[in-house]
Amino acid sequence: MTGPAVRVDTASAVPPYEQIRSQLAALIGGGRLPEGERLPTVRQLAGDLGLAPGTVARAYKELEAAGLIRTRRGAGTRVAALPAPARAEAERLTRLARAYVAEARATGADEAAVLTAVRTALGR
Template sequence: MSGEALRVDTASPVPPYEQIRAQLSGLITSGRLPEGERLPTVRQLAADLGLAPGTVARAYRELEAAALIRTRRGAGTRVAPLPSDLRQGPDPAELAELARAFVTAARTAGAPDPAISAAVAEALRE
């Protein structure tokens, strides 16, 4: 896993730690980051994204509290076994919140609704 898989929009109203948390949570719950996959260190991911280490550390703490990752001394941070309540997919309210945040950011950037819809459709095809 590398920082290139994550994107942080510093102009977004969504705090960077929440963007990281939401993206990693989505990658884990969708299975794109499988159980046991090693995540970058806090310092490495912060450097890759151009953020303060504390920002990444907060995202990791929240993911650990949600039982999505585990950090062990000497073994690093790895994707934890998916909790049974998340195996069915993400929470619809969380998904709606992420969609609203994307639409807000896209509109702020000046994108018209058809372009936003096309971007979502393209992302789903990837």
């Protein structure tokens, strides 16, 4: 995976596997991890994040069940093609997010303030 990094906040109430799953799902849905992009192995990502391999395996299993990634023996884990409706929805969501970020930055908000506002809106 040459794209954006996944981060885990061990102090968060959200379980680490869910943090990994949701971040990768957002990166895939938003197009930042394109179809065919190879993801790190379970062991590699677990080592990078300082987590147990089972934690990463659970996140990958849920992503695979959702049709977002595919694992093939010998070929590794790769980003799957999004179905057309999911792709259109992801593109719309990305456009909305970009518009929000542009408006927020126009008010002088920095990245931390923008992320805090999004987390607040999500109820976290």
